[in-house]
Amino acid sequence: MQQTPFQPLKEEKAPWSLLTQVSWLTVAVTLISLLSYGLWYESQIAQVNRSAAQAQALTLATTLATAAETAVITRDSGALEALLINMRNAPDLVQLAVFDPQGKPRAVVDVTPERAAKLNFELGPQAPPATPAIQLELVGEGDSGSIQVWAPIQVGTLAGWTRVTVNRQGEAQARALVRQQTIVSALLTSAFTSMALFVLMRNRLRPVAQCADFAQGMARNFGSALAVPVRSREVAQLQQALNGASQQLEKQYHDILERNERLDAIFALSSDGLVVFTERGELAYANPAFSTMSSVPTQPGQTCAALDAALALQCENPADYQSATVHNTDHVFTFVLVRPVRRVLRREHRVNERGQMVLYFRDITAESDVARMKSEFLTTAAHELRTPMVSIFGFVELLLKRKYTEEAQRSMLDVIYRQSKRLTTMVTELLDLARIEARAGLDFSLSEQALAPLIEQACEAVAVPQESHTLVVELPDIALCANYDADKMRQALENVLSNAIKYSPAGGEVRVSVVHGPAGQEPPWLGIAVQDQGIGMTPEQFEHAFERFYRADASGNIPGTGLGLSLVKEIVEIHGGRVELQSRPGEGTKVILWLKSATPRSAHAKT
Numbered sequence: 001m002q003q004t005p006f007q008p009l010k011e012e013k014a015p016w017s018l019l020t021q022v023s024w025l026t027v028a029v030t031l032i033s034l035l036s037y038g039l040w041y042e043s044q045i046a047q048v049n050r051s052a053a054q055a056q057a058l059t060l061a062t063t064l065a066t067a068a069e070t071a072v073i074t075r076d077s078g079a080l081e082a083l084l085i086n087m088r089n090a091p092d093l094v095q096l097a098v099f100d101p102q103g104k105p106r107a108v109v110d111v112t113p114e115r116a117a118k119l120n121f122e123l124g125p126q127a128p129p130a131t132p133a134i135q136l137e138l139v140g141e142g143d144s145g146s147i148q149v150w151a152p153i154q155v156g157t158l159a160g161w162t163r164v165t166v167n168r169q170g171e172a173q174a175r176a177l178v179r180q181q182t183i184v185s186a187l188l189t190s191a192f193t194s195m196a197l198f199v200l201m202r203n204r205l206r207p208v209a210q211c212a213d214f215a216q217g218m219a220r221n222f223g224s225a226l227a228v229p230v231r232s233r234e235v236a237q238l239q240q241a242l243n244g245a246s247q248q249l250e251k252q253y254h255d256i257l258e259r260n261e262r263l264d265a266i267f268a269l270s271s272d273g274l275v276v277f278t279e280r281g282e283l284a285y286a287n288p289a290f291s292t293m294s295s296v297p298t299q300p301g302q303t304c305a306a307l308d309a310a311l312a313l314q315c316e317n318p319a320d321y322q323s324a325t326v327h328n329t330d331h332v333f334t335f336v337l338v339r340p341v342r343r344v345l346r347r348e349h350r351v352n353e354r355g356q357m358v359l360y361f362r363d364i365t366a367e368s369d370v371a372r373m374k375s376e377f378l379t380t381a382a383h384e385l386r387t388p389m390v391s392i393f394g395f396v397e398l399l400l401k402r403k404y405t406e407e408a409q410r411s412m413l414d415v416i417y418r419q420s421k422r423l424t425t426m427v428t429e430l431l432d433l434a435r436i437e438a439r440a441g442l443d444f445s446l447s448e449q450a451l452a453p454l455i456e457q458a459c460e461a462v463a464v465p466q467e468s469h470t471l472v473v474e475l476p477d478i479a480l481c482a483n484y485d486a487d488k489m490r491q492a493l494e495n496v497l498s499n500a501i502k503y504s505p506a507g508g509e510v511r512v513s514v515v516h517g518p519a520g521q522e523p524p525w526l527g528i529a530v531q532d533q534g535i536g537m538t539p540e541q542f543e544h545a546f547e548r549f550y551r552a553d554a555s556g557n558i559p560g561t562g563l564g565l566s567l568v569k570e571i572v573e574i575h576g577g578r579v580e581l582q583s584r585p586g587e588g589t590k591v592i593l594w595l596k597s598a599t600p601r602s603a604h605a606k607t
Helices: 020-066 067-074 077-086 167-215 233-269 288-294 304-314 363-401 408-441 453-462 488-504 539-541 566-576 601-606
Strands: 093-099 105-111 118-120 135-139 146-155 158-168 273-275 283-286 332-335 343-349 359-365 446-448 469-474 481-484 509-516 525-531 578-584 588-596
Touching: 020 067, 020 077, 020 135, 020 146, 020 283, 067 077, 067 146, 067 158, 067 446, 077 093, 077 105, 077 118, 118 273, 135 158, 167 233, 233 408, 273 288, 288 343, 288 359, 288 408, 304 332, 343 363, 363 408, 363 588, 446 453, 453 469, 453 481, 453 509, 453 525, 481 488, 481 588, 488 509, 488 566, 488 588
Parallel strands: 469 509
Antiparallel strands: 093 105, 093 158, 105 118, 135 146, 146 158, 273 283, 273 359, 332 343, 343 359, 446 481, 509 525, 525 588, 578 588
16 A cells, blocks of 8 residues: 655646636626626617607607698598698608598508608508597517507597508617617727736736645645745735645655555555455455455456455355445455355455445355364264264173173174164265265266166165065166266165165055156256155155255154265266155155266157
């Protein structure tokens, strides 16, 4: 965990200076403020122009209605046209018209932008207001629209209508003028403001840049002092703080360097694994011992979840692996790694106040193996070896201390013989089982052989009570072959046959046959099935059938060591096969030793 001097952070793109940021901010605020005011002022001017245009149109329509009363009553069209032509000089005027009460044109004059009057004879009937009152209408949208005012001509009753149409170009011109003035004012004001601000702040911010350069160099020049022109209280405080930090940083750096050197030596020489994660959950350190004991690759920045996932994949039971979290720091977790070699590891972890996590791994494989072997040996010696030894000891003691008839002595010697044979068988099977496990099949000699000779030899070697049991052997018509070790498989089959006879105390048929596995499997499977008509097993007994020293008959009436099926399972599985067990209480038991067939599929089709 060697600590290196602090290095300045390298940024991909340098940020803008404070002076540039303030200048641009000032320009932006000024522009937004002036433009906002200009828009508001523009709307106010437009509103004033619109109100003036509407007032002008109302006045002109009322005046026209009053002036046209005589001409309307006398129906003098020439007088009406002359009146309209004489009123054409009103600003922004578009059209003057006089209508009868139903809206039929009496006289219409269009006014051009040059104030020229032109009689309009093409205007059709219009729809005047429903009530005889002055009515103002806005026609069209925005600045391209117009204002129309209808005014009634009343001489006692409604004699006709006048209509004045005024465009809104004045409003549009006022808007454009205000907009232009606003933009020019905003640009000029922003330019002058930014220039003044730049000149004012440049000298004030120069000491800040010097402070930044000093702070960047503090990692290389511990204990150095900063001297800058002090033009403000803030700069003076910054200078004082940086000088104090420089002195303190020098002291802390040397303390950390010395401490890390000691920790590096301890962690590197430790036989226990240590892994450290930062508060962000990223790997900061892993000592060599952890990599050796776990073979899990580690790299800086690796997450704790990724390390847990890699460890879980190496475990004997990945689903049982428990991740290290901030909530289970008081839990000591033990797990078994199967790769690259089998190891039993114990993990503890702690989380400090900053959220950094430290994982501690200890290899307890040797301790676990010793404890397991000790427990198994004590259980075996106390439970299984005690019974025959006590029996032998008791009868020998009686023979030494008392005198018995020849018949009684023979009976006692017979018991001693049977118990000695049972003890010898148990020790032999234990040695066989231990040797097979230790060698892991290295002493097996596998070759392609027919199954029929194996079955025949195993059946001949087993003593079958002819008076109570019947041994039926069903061999196939053709030679079915598999890869197996003849001696080991014969030993396994003899154990199965012996169990079938022992656990059929009432006698009955023991049938040996060859069965085929399900179709479609490659390579095909062949099974040696042994079916008895014995006592069978309950579901609870069935679950423990392959455990060492477990016996379905706990009464002791049926001789045995409880190692037979364990030995059979080890032998068959080393051959790459499996043992299938089918049993029901009172209906007997069927054991099938499955092996991968070496017989061509065409031969199976003939059977």
